[in-house]
Amino acid sequence: GNSVTQMEGPVTLSEEAFLTINCTYTATGYPSLFWYVQYPGEGLQLLLKATKADDKGSNKGFEATYRKETTSFHLEKGSVQVSDSAVYFCALSEPTGGYQKVTFGTGTKLQVIP
Amino acid sequence: NAGVTQTPKFQVLKTGQSMTLQCAQDMNHNSMYWYRQDPGMGLRLIYYSASEGTTDKGEVPNGYNVSRLNKREFSLRLESAAPSQTSVYFCASAQLRGGSGGSPLHFGNGTRLTVT
Numbered sequence: 739g740n741s742v743t744q745m746e747g748p749v750t751l752s753e754e755a756f757l758t759i760n761c762t763y764t765a766t767g768y769p770s771l772f773w774y775v776q777y778p779g780e781g782l783q784l785l786l787k788a789t790k791a792d793d794k795g796s797n798k799g800f801e802a803t804y805r806k807e808t809t810s811f812h813l814e815k816g817s818v819q820v821s822d823s824a825v826y827f828c829a830l831s832e833p834t835g836g837y838q839k840v841t842f843g844t845g846t847k848l849q850v851i852p
Numbered sequence: 853n854a855g856v857t858q859t860p861k862f863q864v865l866k867t868g869q870s871m872t873l874q875c876a877q878d879m880n881h882n883s884m885y886w887y888r889q890d891p892g893m894g895l896r897l898i899y900y901s902a903s904e905g906t907t908d909k910g911e912v913p914n915g916y917n918v919s920r921l922n923k924r925e926f927s928l929r930l931e932s933a934a935p936s937q938t939s940v941y942f943c944a945s946a947q948l949r950g951g952s953g954g955s956p957l958h959f960g961n962g963t964r965l966t967v968t
Contacts, residue, residue, distance in 0.1 A: 781856070781942050782942070782944075827894065837948065838883060838946055838948055
């Protein structure tokens with residue numbers, strides 16, 4: 739079956755530091771890949787996505803590139819802010835039997851300190 | 853721009869009690885989902901509805917039932933709550949586009965349920 743593996747947190751960074759959160763996946767087909775972000779007390783929100791190999795998703799300074807050869811979709815940001823503190827989930831999605839089957843990683847908590 | 857609305861936000865039940873979690877979306881999405889979120893386990897799919905009038909089991913359906921009341925509303929029912937059902941429950945919706953897995957899920961803010 740499909741699976742998503744993320745680096746364990748929590749990750750603590752100083753403001754303006756460079757962020758990388760690793761994500762690798764296993765899938766039988768050609769999935770779409772996503773990063774979702776969850777702020778305290780809220781649901782998950784889409785951060786960025788990529789639907790095919792070599793696509794780069796980007797949003798709010800975050801980027802991730804769909805690497806089929808290494809089955810990875812690492813999240814990066816050049817300069818984090820305190821407001822980026824949240825839990826980040828990597829996910830893959832495949833259309834299966836008429837619905838969208840989404841497999842989530844376990845989440846990585848990011849704390850950014852001033 | 854309400855998106856996905858879940859009620860209630862918090863609930864405490866005693867073992868054996870029943871309750872229904874409500875979910876409504878205003879984005880005209882065809883598919884809706886119920887997930888539970890537990891520490892260290894990510895999100896696990898309980899039930900889904902690919903379109904109005906259809907529902908199906910996900911990864912962890914035992915102890916739950918669902919109803920797709922119409923295109924907007926998808927409720928989750930716990931008939932006899934157990935402590936193992938203590939969790940945060942999220943409803944989500946997405947617009948399925950034939951054969952494409954690229955549609956993102958839109959989530960509500962969750963229901964925090966404690967079963968004592």
